[in-house]
Amino acid sequence: MLILENLIMKYGSGDLALNGVSLRFDKGEIVALIGPSGAGKSTLIRCVNRLVEPTSGSIDVNGKNIASLKGTELRRARRKIGMIFQEYALVERLTVMENILSGRLGYMGFWKSWFRKFSSGDVAKALNLLERVGLSEHFDKRADALSGGQRQRVGIARALLQEPDLLLVDEPTASLDPKTARQIMRLIKELCSERNLLAVINLHDVGLAKMFSDRIIGLRKGRVVFDDTPDELNDTILTEIYGEEDWSGSADKKKVSAQVREHKHMESMDYALAND
Amino acid sequence: MPLVQSAGGVCWKKRKIIENTPLRISLILAGVIYIALALSSVDVNWVRVQEGMGRGLAFLGSFLQPDFFSRSAEIFEGILESITMTVVATAVGIILSIPVGVGAAGNIAPFPVYFICRSIITVSRTFPEVIIAIFFVAMFGFGALAGMLTLTFATIGFLAKLLADDIEDIDPVQTEAIRSTGAGFFQILTWSVQPQVMPRLIGLSVYRLDINFRESAVIGIVGAGGIGATLNTSIDRYEYDTTAAILIIIIVIVMCAEYASGIIRKRLQ
Numbered sequence: 001m002l003i004l005e006n007l008i009m010k011y012g013s014g015d016l017a018l019n020g021v022s023l024r025f026d027k028g029e030i031v032a033l034i035g036p037s038g039a040g041k042s043t044l045i046r047c048v049n050r051l052v053e054p055t056s057g058s059i060d061v062n063g064k065n066i067a068s069l070k071g072t073e074l075r076r077a078r079r080k081i082g083m084i085f086q087e088y089a090l091v092e093r094l095t096v097m098e099n100i101l102s103g104r105l106g107y108m109g110f111w112k113s114w115f116r117k118f119s120s121g122d123v124a125k126a127l128n129l130l131e132r133v134g135l136s137e138h139f140d141k142r143a144d145a146l147s148g149g150q151r152q153r154v155g156i157a158r159a160l161l162q163e164p165d166l167l168l169v170d171e172p173t174a175s176l177d178p179k180t181a182r183q184i185m186r187l188i189k190e191l192c193s194e195r196n197l198l199a200v201i202n203l204h205d206v207g208l209a210k211m212f213s214d215r216i217i218g219l220r221k222g223r224v225v226f227d228d229t230p231d232e233l234n235d236t237i238l239t240e241i242y243g244e245e246d247w248s249g250s251a252d253k254k255k256v257s258a259q260v261r262e263h264k265h266m267e268s269m270d271y272a273l274a275n276d
Numbered sequence: 277m278p279l280v281q282s283a284g285g286v287c288w289k290k291r292k293i294i295e296n297t298p299l300r301i302s303l304i305l306a307g308v309i310y311i312a313l314a315l316s317s318v319d320v321n322w323v324r325v326q327e328g329m330g331r332g333l334a335f336l337g338s339f340l341q342p343d344f345f346s347r348s349a350e351i352f353e354g355i356l357e358s359i360t361m362t363v364v365a366t367a368v369g370i371i372l373s374i375p376v377g378v379g380a381a382g383n384i385a386p387f388p389v390y391f392i393c394r395s396i397i398t399v400s401r402t403f404p405e406v407i408i409a410i411f412f413v414a415m416f417g418f419g420a421l422a423g424m425l426t427l428t429f430a431t432i433g434f435l436a437k438l439l440a441d442d443i444e445d446i447d448p449v450q451t452e453a454i455r456s457t458g459a460g461f462f463q464i465l466t467w468s469v470q471p472q473v474m475p476r477l478i479g480l481s482v483y484r485l486d487i488n489f490r491e492s493a494v495i496g497i498v499g500a501g502g503i504g505a506t507l508n509t510s511i512d513r514y515e516y517d518t519t520a521a522i523l524i525i526i527i528v529i530v531m532c533a534e535y536a537s538g539i540i541r542k543r544l545q
Contacts, residue, residue, distance in 0.1 A: 105457050106459055
């Protein structure tokens, strides 16, 4: 249902954020995108709804090439692609209800949206979602009065009110504590399986990726270096994605690296004094 | 030289802004000498100062006995005209400054629009109100119309610039989120940009109302109507007690406006 072909994204500076990415996703899949900072994860999902313009390649959603759309056509395509953001990206001074209902903006005209004239169907759906994410009593609060976890729930409800065909999720847990992070990931997973939705999720936390996804894609320097089930992800592959590091989780190595740091520190002191 | 080895161990000193010592000292010296020369070049005519002292004191003395009554009709008319000018000019100015401000925000306007709107702002901000008032008085004759146009023009430059700068500082992620729902340009504007800048826009508008009232007194002196005209007439007639009364009224009104705008701005946020 989502097919990326030879996607290339070159920034003005000449840096290649995506270097020929070809991927195929199916309905109902939960896919985690992992990789070091700057690997192109964020660029990749932003290319799908064209918040970022790819330099070349095709993006096929349900048989329609998103990469060539313009104006109204592009907006029509965007409303079927829900997006959930790292810093929640709620409009802080609007209420919870307004934030959720903003998921319907693509379906209505300007004046109706200006006067907040949402159809009773939309309002009912919004209230249902609000209940589903557990925020019923907060509907009239301003978004900036909520906690991080609550805000992310509003973000999820907004994306789902678009009645999307797929969800793009950009580091949904990066600003949350471990417990809330797990709750949010579980909620996303449940909602997606209820609706048989494809979700492409950027994650920093490999543990969370293994725990909640059906499929993991590893990106490094704009290329796909791993694409398989979570069980296949091992230390060798993690090293290939992120570079050399101790993945065993024990602390022995820390002692060694602390000694190395100490040594380097002394050296730089000498250097500073010599240059005085 | 952040680190210095000394007998007692390692020492750390803050970096100087200008590291070159002779250059630093000569720059300071040059500054001091220039100020001394500049001060000595101001020619003070002490005889004239002595003479003027008396007149100045008479002016200040009249504040002890302000005369609100002998010209009360003119004062009332002037104040009323100033307030009308101020309110109309501020309202029209706000309405016109919003499109200009949106157009002058580099993060949402395309370059040609940005360039045009920034130019309008620059022109409006380059000329002080008095100059613009002289121009409009020449064009439309003495009176409140010239004053109203002057204040409207000045309001556009002021508000549009601050609004544009404010829009350029908004959180881009909130805008991105609204865009990703498939919203159109004007929906993005009213659902993401407006909520982010509205409190400040209201605060600035109230502040501008207060500036416009004060300015209406100044531009009246060059013939643009309002209380300034009344003020000017009283000074020309050496009726300093009436002048004092007018100035006191202006001060009280400005203080009230200041107080009200403080309350309004606190209520927002």
